[in-house]
Amino acid sequence: MNSQRSQRTATVLDKKPASPPAPGRRRLTLPVVLLIIAGVLALTSVVRMITGADGITNVSQMSTALKLAVPIGMAGLGGLWAERAGVINIGLEGMLILGTWFGAWAGYQWGPWVGVLAGIAGGALGGLLHAIVTVTFNVNHIVSGVAINILALGATRYVSAFAFEGVPQGTSKQSPPVESLGSFSVPGLADGLADLNDKGWFLISDVAGLLGGLITNMSPLTLVALALVPFSWWVLWRTSFGLRLRSCGESPIAAESLGVNVYKYKYLAVIISGGLAGLGGAFLSIVANPFYLEGQTGGRGYIGLAAMIFGNWMPGGLALGAGLFGYTDSLKLRGGTENVHALLLLIAILVLIGAVWLLVRKKYVGAVIALAVSALVFAWYALTSEVPTQVVTATPYVVTLLVLSLSAQRLRMPKANGKPYRKGQGT
Template identity: 65%
Template sequence: MTADAVLTPTPGASAPAPTRGRRFSLPVLLLAIAGALVALAAVRTLTGANDLTSNGAVRAALQSAIPIGLAGLGGLWAERAGVVNIGLEGQLIFGTWFGAWAGYHWGPWVGVLAAIAGGALGGLLHALATVTFGVDHIVSGVAITILAGGVARYLSQLAFKGLPGGGVTQSPPVPELPRWSVPGVSSLDGLERKHWFLLSDLAGILRGALTEVSALTVIAALLVPLTFWVLWRTPFGLRLRSCGENPKAAESLGVNVYRYKYYGVVISGALAGLGGAFLSMVASTIYREGQTGGRGYIGLAAMIFGNWRPGGLASGALLFGYTDALQLRGGSKSVHALLLFLALLLLAVGVWQLVRRRLAVGAIAVVVALLVGVWYATTDSIPGEFVQAAPHITTLVVLALASQRLRMPAADGQRYRRGG
């Protein structure tokens, strides 16, 4: 029997039963989203922090979340193949530079392709070091990130210095990618400005999400279900995931583990490169040194929060992007109002855990919710340092809350040798 026959799902065969309590059903998930939206609308109404659901905040949140989500998707592909890709930050840097360079000379779509190729090149270097030569995954990833910063500065010296608006630390302005709007949504502006409970909030969210949307935003959104379909619904994805779970068993069935690890890491770099293109061609129309701002590492955090699955990863990226957008647009008032929303959210999580008889986790969540509520009630603002750190604190909080349900691929980060 061939490896294809063994590792191809049999039509009509029943799938293994999922672990109890690990996933939400679709109705429960939709109910949770609706509840969070109602709570957010209530907080906005009570506090007067209208930026919580404004179209500008939603648009800024998407703009912040897309590169994080693409980096996280890249990490997902690599780790499902068994390779930890700490080098995502460096591959983002390659994407920002190559996207701006090619976009300036040959147009934005060529820039996107060049960014993907630059990120894939960084992924290839990481695969060569970790898969072929057995270098520690963390050491290789950090080295690639350091290398990427140096290479980008050297190439900028050669390619951008002397051009109008260009220099050692930045590129000239890059042509923009097309933007699209859903017809009729922009007319909701009047409803949003009335600040009615829930209706105005929905209008603001729809306007922010469906007007002036960049083509790369649409592509990034489509890559989330595409990744799920490829990795969980195709023989190729099954073989790749088997390399991250049990490479020796995959090898015994005839899978070329080295090849599939290379596939995973190179695709990982390409996705991170696409995230870099978003930073230099959509979020900004120029490449700047230090533009990535640690988003590769935050993407890894979003991937872990999402339990190594595309849907959860997208949720984590949106959460970080939202808090980042609020601290940039609304400042102290919006982040202070977010404390009340966080208290309500933690209280709901605590009650849910208590109902499920997870008494320790539920009690901790309820106590923290009360403390956050007291903090909100006894203050009118929060320190500016906390405002700036809010996105990073959010990342730590959600990772702490999610830690008990996480399960990484069994062979993730382990050195593999054929026949070993």
């Protein structure tokens, strides 16, 4: 019976396919994406050799980028689960905040792994609240999410005064230090890749830096976070549970007619969404910085939401977006002004390639605008030797806006995302 229902649910999804690409536009397949990544990495290597900014692809830079990408990726993955079930989750920032506070509070008292579980529970609590408000009471999803963000910030600020003030090394805005989970590097291979990265060879050293960053000074929690990306893809796209959950985000009325308990799946999706965001928050307060600090999420919940949208509501694309935003965030921690100045040349080249592509497709207005932007960025690079520190600080947010604006035409959210649902409304 369950197998027959899953087949009928799959039929519902098949009847509502993703919007076809516009004429002349090819869908991005995995080989094409890998080719694009390889091309960008080759251009980055050229820029590194021209500018001498070896820091843009060294092992430490990539390791830091990975550490900063994890909370963004977990928030984005949480948003993916919720929105695939048809619930917009703007409250990811608040659930991240709850994860940081609960993670540090429990981690300080009972150890880091208990803190991780508490962080997940704290985020899931925020997800449960969001589900009650949006699914049961049909409150506007954006309003509910914003309210949760405000509530989480105010609640953690209030309870911190009782939980941390007067405790050794604790204040009303900061928790005492949390015990570290530890870190590890792959023996032999990490050192070999670091040596290869130091050679400065074209492309080979850059690939070595990228791979070395993935296996150097890694936290066990990083491995858990990385594994959750393919695991989420498998659950959502290769199991009957995921099929039913996604049907709730595409056509809940049709899913209900096939026996799917839409309320149950929406609740589960949003609670899991909050738990994943809470895991990202616990990562911030236990791994990235071993303590809770008011404001330490720094808008990463919103950037995670942007990574999810950039990835077109798919785990693989989300991971690429989180990596990109994590990398830009890491620039302000390691040689920021020098590295960002070198990347101006890379941006100018990429925009120039985009202008040529638009000319080939006979989109002359866009091509002229792209050429003008490329010329301006190249002039900025040529006429200066460094960029202001304010530009470095703003880089992650500027990149977020640019990526979303440039990828907007390829986006396709679940069809029932954000729409109110009542049981039996299709009868």
